[in-house]
Amino acid sequence: xxxxxxxxxxxxxxxxxxxxxxxxxxxxxxxxxxxxxxxxxxxxxxxxxxxxxxxxxxxxxxxxxxxxxxxxxxxxxxxxxxxxxxxxxxxxxxxxxxxxxxxxxxxxxxxxxxxxxxxxxxxxxxxxxxxxxxxxxxxxxxxxxxxxxxxxxxxxxxxxxxxxxxxxxxxxxxxxxxxxxxxxxxxxxxxxxxxxxxxxxxxxxxxxxxxxxxxxxxxxxxxxxxxxxxxxxxxxxxxxxxxxxxxxxxxxxxxxxxxxxxxxxxxxxxxxxxxxxxxxxxxxxxxxxxxxxxxxxxxxxxxxxxxxxxxxxxxxxxxxxxxxxxxxxxxxxxxxxxxxxxxxxxxxxxxxxxxxxxxxxxxxxxxxxxxxxxxxxxxxxxxxxxx
Numbered sequence: 001x002x003x004x005x006x007x008x009x010x011x012x013x014x015x016x017x018x019x020x021x022x023x024x025x026x027x028x029x030x031x032x033x034x035x036x037x038x039x040x041x042x043x044x045x046x047x048x049x050x051x052x053x054x055x056x057x058x059x060x061x062x063x064x065x066x067x068x069x070x071x072x073x074x075x076x077x078x079x080x081x082x083x084x085x086x087x088x089x090x091x092x093x094x095x096x097x098x099x100x101x102x103x104x105x106x107x108x109x110x111x112x113x114x115x116x117x118x119x120x121x122x123x124x125x126x127x128x129x130x131x132x133x134x135x136x137x138x139x140x141x142x143x144x145x146x147x148x149x150x151x152x153x154x155x156x157x158x159x160x161x162x163x164x165x166x167x168x169x170x171x172x173x174x175x176x177x178x179x180x181x182x183x184x185x186x187x188x189x190x191x192x193x194x195x196x197x198x199x200x201x202x203x204x205x206x207x208x209x210x211x212x213x214x215x216x217x218x219x220x221x222x223x224x225x226x227x228x229x230x231x232x233x234x235x236x237x238x239x240x241x242x243x244x245x246x247x248x249x250x251x252x253x254x255x256x257x258x259x260x261x262x263x264x265x266x267x268x269x270x271x272x273x274x275x276x277x278x279x280x281x282x283x284x285x286x287x288x289x290x291x292x293x294x295x296x297x298x299x300x301x302x303x304x305x306x307x308x309x310x311x312x313x314x315x316x317x318x319x320x321x322x323x324x325x326x327x328x329x330x331x332x333x334x335x336x337x338x339x340x341x342x343x344x345x346x347x348x349x350x351x352x353x354x355x356x357x358x359x360x361x362x363x364x365x366x367x368x369x370x371x372x373x374x375x376x377x378x379x380x381x382x383x384x385x386x387x
Contacts, residue, residue, distance in 0.1 A: 012051055012229060027068070027105075029064070032061075033059070034057075034060050036056065039052055064110050080095050121160075122178045122180075122207050128202075129199045129203050133329070146236050146237075147189070147238035151163070169325070191233055202229060221234055221235065252312075255339075257336075258305070258334060266327070279317065283313065287304050287306055287309075288304070288307050318346075331350065347378070
């Protein structure tokens, strides 16, 4: 088999291996040959990963080998075809002039991989990867609060909504997909880190099949499969926050920001913001002034950026990291930020630009950019400013 194909399959599977396995066999990668197909699998009772590679097999068989060592070896092999064969209690790997002999783990002690649940629908892989990346950035990282470490995945007919929050920001993304059953509804909580990694690495094919088990509470499984690869993860058994009640339904002021220029300015000013101190944003018609620092014991920075602002002048403070995360996730040249008051959450959303040749058909100027309805919203809690 080709070295590049094998190395990619092993490296992708090894990503799901636990860093500190509870039992030694869970550190292994299972190699199974059946005819002309090689399956490369890993499983730790929470997450499974399986990649398939076309091979010229001489006989069927299975072997369990140390996963991370196998990944390092296959990545370092010379650019020649690879020969893999079992030799008693060891696995022999030959590639060009390189020879390796690896000890095997007891394959009879390895757990059976979960069965892929029934397919719920299909989504374009690029759309899914972008949506998950936009939302997972807002998920919490404290494992003692499992309801905040997940991404809520809601299915309502041909629409999917993803949501995640760590209590300080909330990200919501909606997109269209093709359900297997018209009118299907479901709502599950998926571990954010696992979902983000899977969505990002399953883009080799044009589509991703999303599968859901019908098990009871705490028994659910989400499956994702793309071209020659599939992964499953156990769902979180926790109650997600009622996020729709948090999202403001109206605003008293709004600003349209040039994302690139505003992001660069915010990064520069935030350089002097000590840990936990806010980035001060003073919005007035036509511009925003960014400030950080201010005491005699720390640096100070200030920069103005041209923006479109509609409303009474407003001064609001944000955690600079959270603000920059939202700006990076918008994925549009312009972003709209809606405000209700300096002490209430602001909402960042993408602004869709008109096509370069789009006009009103009568010689008038192109229409002003419009907010993309419901596509992506990033709510950020303000930080109370001193004084």
